[in-house]
Every structure is written in C-alpha cells, then in structure tokens.
Amino acid sequence: MPKLGMEPIRKDALVKATIVEIGRVGSLDVTVSQIAKRAGMSSALAHHYFGSKEDMFLAAMRHVMTLYGAEVRGALAAAEGPEGRVRAILRASFSAGNFRRDVVGAWLNFWVLAQSVPEAKRLLAVYQGRLRSNLVVALRPLAGARAPEIAASLGALIDGLYLREVLKSGPADGAAAVAVALRHLDAELSLKS
Amino acid sequence: MPKLGMEPIRKDALVKATIVEIGRVGSLDVTVSQIAKRAGMSSALAHHYFGSKEDMFLAAMRHVMTLYGAEVRGALAAAEGPEGRVRAILRASFSAGNFRRDVVGAWLNFWVLAQSVPEAKRLLAVYQGRLRSNLVVALRPLAGARAPEIAASLGALIDGLYLREVLKSGPADGAAAVAVALRHLDAELSLKS
DNA sequence: TTTTTTGTTGATTGACGAGTCAATAAACTT
DNA sequence: AAGTTTATTGACTCGTCAATCAACAAAAAA
Numbered sequence: 001m002p003k004l005g006m007e008p009i010r011k012d013a014l015v016k017a018t019i020v021e022i023g024r025v026g027s028l029d030v031t032v033s034q035i036a037k038r039a040g041m042s043s044a045l046a047h048h049y050f051g052s053k054e055d056m057f058l059a060a061m062r063h064v065m066t067l068y069g070a071e072v073r074g075a076l077a078a079a080e081g082p083e084g085r086v087r088a089i090l091r092a093s094f095s096a097g098n099f100r101r102d103v104v105g106a107w108l109n110f111w112v113l114a115q116s117v118p119e120a121k122r123l124l125a126v127y128q129g130r131l132r133s134n135l136v137v138a139l140r141p142l143a144g145a146r147a148p149e150i151a152a153s154l155g156a157l158i159d160g161l162y163l164r165e166v167l168k169s170g171p172a173d174g175a176a177a178v179a180v181a182l183r184h185l186d187a188e189l190s191l192k193s
Numbered sequence: 194m195p196k197l198g199m200e201p202i203r204k205d206a207l208v209k210a211t212i213v214e215i216g217r218v219g220s221l222d223v224t225v226s227q228i229a230k231r232a233g234m235s236s237a238l239a240h241h242y243f244g245s246k247e248d249m250f251l252a253a254m255r256h257v258m259t260l261y262g263a264e265v266r267g268a269l270a271a272a273e274g275p276e277g278r279v280r281a282i283l284r285a286s287f288s289a290g291n292f293r294r295d296v297v298g299a300w301l302n303f304w305v306l307a308q309s310v311p312e313a314k315r316l317l318a319v320y321q322g323r324l325r326s327n328l329v330v331a332l333r334p335l336a337g338a339r340a341p342e343i344a345a346s347l348g349a350l351i352d353g354l355y356l357r358e359v360l361k362s363g364p365a366d367g368a369a370a371v372a373v374a375l376r377h378l379d380a381e382l383s384l385k386s
Numbered sequence: 387t388t389t390t391t392t393g394t395t396g397a398t399t400g401a402c403g404a405g406t407c408a409a410t411a412a413a414c415t416t
Numbered sequence: 417a418a419g420t421t422t423a424t425t426g427a428c429t430c431g432t433c434a435a436t437c438a439a440c441a442a443a444a445a446a
Binding site for chain 2: 026105109112113115116124156158159161164167180183187188191
C-alpha cells in the first residue's frame with residue numbers, strides 16, 4: 001500500500017541512518033544494504049532515491065552542516081556583544097547535537113573523501129569559509145587587524161579538538177572542548193603586539 | 194636470479210610505496226597491486242612479505258612515526274633551554290619530511306582506521322602519548338602546573354593544522370603552520386592566572 | 387649433488403557489494 | 417476504465433580485489 005509523498009520521509013531516514021551506520025562501523029565501508037536496513041527499507045529503494053552511495057553520504061553531510069549552520073545562526077542572534085558572539089560560535093560547534101561520536105566520525109570520513117571527490121572538497125570549503133567568516137566578523141571588534149589570524153588558529157583548534165574526540169572512549173565532552181577553545185581565545189586576545 | 198637478503202629492501206620499498214599511493218589516491222582504497230607495482234614487484238610478493246594489506250599500512254604508519262620520533266629526539270638534543278625544546282618539537286612536527294601532502298593524507302586515513310582497528314588505535318595512542326609527554330616535560334619549567342593543559346591544546350592545534358593542510362592546494366607550508374603554533378604558545382605562556 | 391631455504395610471479399579463487407531490472411501494487415488522473 | 421505516476425523489492429549482473437596456490441629459479445646447506 002504505497003502512500004504518496006514518501007520521498008522526503010525516506011530520504012530523511014536514509015540520511016540519518018547513514019550517519020549512524022558510518023559512526024557505528026567507523027568508515028565509509030558501510031554497505032548500502034546496512035544503511036537501508038537501518039532506515040527500514042530495501043537497498044534498491046535507497047538507490048532509487050539517491051542515485052549512488054556517494055550521493056547519499058554527501059546528502060548526509062549537507063544535513064549535518066545545515067543543522068550546524070542553523071544552530072550557529074540561532075546562537076548568534078541571541079548573543080550579546082562581540083565576545084558573546086565568538087563564544088556562541090564555539091558553543092554551537094561543540095553542542096550536544098554536533099559533537100557526537102557518530103557525527104564526528106562522519107566528519108572524519110568526509111575529510112578523507114574531500115581528498116578525492118571534488119564535490120566533497122567544495123562542500124568542505126564552503127563550510128570552512130562560513131566558519132572563518134563568522135569568526136572574523138565576531139573577532140574584528142575585539143582584535144582588529146589580528147582577527148583573521150586568530151580566526152585561522154581557532155578554526156584549526158576546533159578541527160583538532162574534533163579529531164581528538166575520535167580517540168577518546170566514553171561519552172563526548174563538549175564542555176571541556178569549549179573550555180580549551182575559550183582559553184585559546186583569551187590567550188590570543190591578551191597578546192598585544 | 195634471486196638475490197638473498199631481499200626482505201628488508203622489499204619491505205622498505207612497499208612501505209614507502211604505500212604512503213605515496215595513499216597520498217595519490219587519497220584513501221585506503223588503493224589496491225595492493227597498485228602499491229606493489231609502484232614498489233616494483235608483484236602483488237603476490239607484497240602479500241608474501243606482509244600478510245595482509247592492513248599489515249602493510251600499519252607498517253607504513255609505524256615507519257612514519259619512527260622517522261618523526263627520530264627527528265624530534267634529534268631536535269630536542271640540539272635545543273637550548275626549555276622554550277627552545279618546545280620550539281624544537283613544533284618545528285619537527287612541521288618539518289619538510291613529515292608535513293608532506295602524502296604523509297598528511299596517510300595520517301588522515303590512519304585516524305579513520307583507528308576507529309575500527311584496535312592496533313591502529315593503540316599505535317595512535319602511543320604516538321599521542323609521546324607527543325604529550327614531550328610537550329609537558331618541555332613546558333613544565335615555563336608554565337608549571339599549567340603545562341598539561343597547554344600541552345593538550347597545543348597537541349590539538351597541531352592535529353588541526355595537519356587536517357587543514359589536506360584541503361589546501363599548492364605545496365605544504367610548514368613554516369606558516371609553525372608560526373601559528375608558536376603564536377599560540379606565546380599567547381598561552383603570557384596568560385598569568 | 388641432493389635438499390632446503392629464499393625469492394618471485396601468473397593464474398585462480400572466492401567473496402562481496404554497488405547498481406540495475408523486471409515485476410507488483412496502490413494511488414491519482416482523465 | 418484505462419492510463420500514468422509513485423512506491424517498493426527480490427533477484428540478478430558485473431566488476432573488483434584480497435588472498436592463495438602452484439610452479440619455477442637460484443643460492444646455501446647438507
């Protein structure tokens with residue numbers, strides 16, 4: 001009994017299942033069947049909605065980035081003052097929704113994919129550009145001409161903290177990561193030269 | 194015309210070819226045949242010396258780590274004063290030999306592998322532990338009780354700078370990366386609290 | 387000189403998995 | 417009622433690749 005309008009529902013389920021399965025297996029070597037099974041459908045249907053496994057994963061990462069972007073915008077709107085804005089970005093980056101084991105694992109695999117798949121590289125560049133731009137704007141009133149270089153090191157530090165999360169056992173500790181990033185920020189801001 | 198004592202030569206060639214091929218392709222989806230071909234032998238011989246593809250890659254990463262470790266020890270021996278030691282570690286981390294496109298690509302894939310292969314996870318933990326320990330020892334005279342936390346953020350920053358290198362086009366710029374890390378160090382050291 | 391050890395490869399096996407296809411069915415349209 | 421669009425899947429194709437094997441060659445040991 002095929003109900004109509006299934007497409008968005010199925011796609012959404014597949015996108016979520018993709019993240020979960022990649023997180024579970026720890027690599028892109030998940031079969032489409034595994035993903036489809038977790039999403040409650042046949043692999044043929046998954047191929048019907050997304051042309052290929054790669055499309056599926058790219059859609060999943062677009063989804064992750066969209067959620068992150070929305071969270072940043074929300075936090076930014078509620079933030080007060082320049083420093084509040086930087087803190088808002090950092091907090092969003094390590095929020096419970098984004099800083100999850102499976103999501104971090106997906107990011108890591110996405111990074112690998114960006115080395116060989118142009119579309120992944122493009123997406124990653126867009127994401128990095130947005131993060132950088134957000135940081136620079138927020139830092140400008142605090143650091144003036146040094147805003148770009150601080151944004152660069154903060155960005156790298158964020159990526160590094162994500163990376164380190166992968167190795168840890170136990171639940172993700174976003175608060176600790178935020179603390180490290182904030183201290184870096186304070187330290188950089190206290191540098192007068 | 195089998196010359197004897199080939200084993201170390203073959204293994205060495207395979208280890209190097211593994212890094213190059215992974216760097217070229219950008220993922221672990223390199224075939225053993227490709228690696229063997231680049232190393233100038235048949236895939237069967239590669240399997241003869243290393244039992245499996247995974248063993249080959251793990252040996253390659255052990256090799257990378259060994260070189261890195263030797264470089265750090267050398268730089269540490271020649272360094273003067275505590276700050277000189279921290280600088281030596283950072284410079285070694287981004288030296289021309291270690292901070293190369295293909296090597297960075299290999300690291301990235303190694304990180305992914307560490308999520309699912311215990312031996313890779315173990316190796317990575319050993320490496321991180323050594324780096325951390327080196328940093329803490331060097332930082333102790335400079336930062337006292339704050340040495341561990343500074344070592345942690347410096348370590349994450351180093352990883353992040355490696356990660357960012359992957360996306361860049363053009364040749365690797367180790368000097369720029371060292372500069373970012375050094376500025377972070379200065380900033381952290383100037384924080385008195 | 388026979389035997390063992392070491393080096394070497396072409397050919398083959400065996401498994402696995404992405405993507406396709408044909409078929410079935412229920413809804414909507416005309 | 418006939419035709420079209422959307423949903424859905426089991427079965428199948430087709431390519432790829434890690435790993436193994438059988439066989440051959442040369443050096444070293446016995």
